Amino acid sequence: MLKIDSKYCNLEKIADSGQVLYGWNKTEEGYTVTSRDKICRAYYQGDSTIIDCQPLDDDYWAHYFDLETDYEEIEKSAPVGDDFLKDALDFGRGIRILNQDLWETVISFIVSQNNNIPRIQNSLKKLKAEDKFFPDYIRLLEKRERIATAGLGYRDNYIIKLCEELAEKSRTLNFSGDLETAYKELTAITGIGPKVANCILLFGLHHMECCPVDTWVKKIFANHYEGKVPEWVKTPNAGYYQQVAFYYERTFK
DNA sequence: TCCCAGGCATCTG
């Protein structure tokens, strides 16, 4: 069981921050969270956030919830004199950048393009169907009818092509090289462009300097920075600043 | 009915 100061681990904010499109389900006490073949319960107890898993797998979940990172320190290192960022950091305090499963993240954000969040989540649920955990490429190729009926629109071919290419090489996705190499390998996949690649790098591979620029972030630049790119975009923790800014802007759209 | 959604691939100049 993990016990975290809830000030820096707010379950609702994490669930609604747009980084996680699969695996979080609301319950009476809080959430159940699945990742790969693992599951935990997450809820509050006093001023603490509790992560409780059966069987015991605290190391996995400690990494998933990114407990090795000091978010108070990230806040302190934010560029000064930026009122919008300061407000976003206050509003989003409690968000953490999860270490999500790479495959789940890749599929989630391929599905996310030119799509809305409820539809994305619905499609991912349909891909999982009655399976216990999110299907790997082998399972998806076995269950092609799911891909056809998941409401994926034109994105279905991106997923089929990726699964078939992995099957041909008989290997799962992994990006062991540096950031630049991973970015090139990701954007070489049909259906993955700069924005989706940055989401995968940030949410699946935990490159905190990556800053996905989507329609909301463009709105932020336009509405709060006179159309210019703010300083925080090019800092080592840009991914976190992007996430709280996204959450802040989208909440008060 | 039109417009949009955590964009991308493709084509054109």
Add this chain to the structure above:
DNA sequence: CAGATGCATGGG
């Protein structure tokens, strides 16, 4: 290189 366009689908 930058800019324009089509894309599947469901919700507002």
